[in-house]
Amino acid sequence: MDRVTAARVFNRICELGSLSAASRALGISRPMVSRYLEQMEQWAGARLIHRTSRRLTLTPAGEEILLKTRHLIQLAQEIEQRNQQNEPSGVLRVACAHLTASCIIGPIVADFLARYPAVRLELDVNNHPINLVSERIDVAVRITNNPEPGTIARRLGECRSVLCASPDYLARHGIPQKPADLANHNCLHYSRFAGQNWHFSSAQEGDISVEISGNFSATISTVLLDAAVAGCGIAMVPEMEAREALAQRSVVSLLADYEPARLAIYGMYLSREYQPGGLRPFLDLLEKTLSKP
Template identity: 55%
Template sequence: MDRVKAAIVFNRICEQGSLSAAARVLDMSRPMVSRYLEQMEHWAGTRLLHRSTRKLSLTAAGERVLEQSRELVEVAEQIADQQEAETPAGRLRVACARFTAEHMVMPWLSPFLARYPAMAVDLHVSNQAVNLVEERIDLAIRITNDLDPNVIARRLGACESVLCASPDYLARHGRPTAPEQLALHNCLHYSHFSRGLWHFRQADGERLALDVAGNFSANESSLLTNAARAGMGIALLPELEVRQSLIAGELVPVLEQLEPEPLGVFGLYRSRRHQPLALSLFLESLKAALPAG
């Protein structure tokens, strides 16, 4: 059996605390995980784990072997990175929301993959946060101004927004001329991170936070765009999402003296030290395609 693979499996068993959990993370059957563990113990010539009905724990030899197996995997990854440097290859598992996939990733993905034919991208579209390790995700793309300081992340650009409404809604309810007048309007907001609080920069540079309310919220920007086009209210929406609706006149800007505060676009990944070339190239390409903000 592949000794490097056996070391990887042993490391995962130790990290996850059980053979079953390691099998799920590795997308491998439990009997196969058990076989790799037996291979490691045969290779080491001694028992590496104490097994009980509740949990696994390392023997003294197991602690020494764990340190060595981590070093072995690290060296193997370095060699693989050197081989990959000439021809970037491998499958990247990327997680992001639908808006991000449609408006930020897909527009440049086809020429990117044509340039690197040995690479593949597996795109997981969801508005839910993912566990990079447990779900075997190489990169998660998030749009936020409230990033967890404990995650490993790189800022890739900015997501600009537009405050807008349909001409029909403004004809029926009037056009607001001052920020405080938004309190008199039905404001459609994104339920996931804005929670009814909209952030702006005023002409003098001062920042302004407005607490808004309305009879419709959603965690999907396309639904809010459809609601705004249908004349349901005023919405703060990503410029990339509403660009065509603005050009067509289906939506028009509101309170143009206010500049909606841009949201940061971040790439989250598992390690700074051993970043595969394929992931590095993907990040650089996405950064080049996004507004700097």
């Protein structure tokens, strides 16, 4: 049992003069009050209260322990208040991919550090799977529909993709009219996936999966977008990354009636307890930012 709670129950018994009154005041059962009193007596190694049918009286040991438990409860309250009042502090180590760093986390860094100046944010940017324990990572922010097993995955938002190609490539190879047409095009894809299928949804046709192939792959979407801009083929990349190239007409969006499957954005960590002070506000700010249109 929690010894601080046992001390609180013991103090309440002494204040109110009965176990039943303490039970009503604390909102716990009468047997539970008795168990906490037994815990205190086992902890003290002495009988603390004389019980009679009419009243309870403190033993000499009980009087001594009552003074000590009052100090213990006061100390516990001070610690709880300090924890509630303190601003987040300490080191927060975050792992993410290059896209996530530049398009999702990068834009909130200044705001986060201004709000929580006592937090030191360390960003580990890589596109490879990591071990949260061995690499001392507090949270990994990933774009995926399959969060890593064994982690607590908090959904922060979603990532939309866009199918795009340069005007030059389309002038040479034609414009696909439906997902099946992609079989006749050079599709630039992520290299870490064994099978290459692009997924779409359509109001008329529902979910569609298309097998694609191409002569170039990369682990980083930025490189795929650059290749698409250079006229190498058709790429499916995150919309947030392609926004500038689309605005400049370096690439154009394709298959307007077919939406590429959306991916979730997760914050993945190992424990709900003993978290770094900055973890929750960091994820809260990310979720708030990603929820904006």
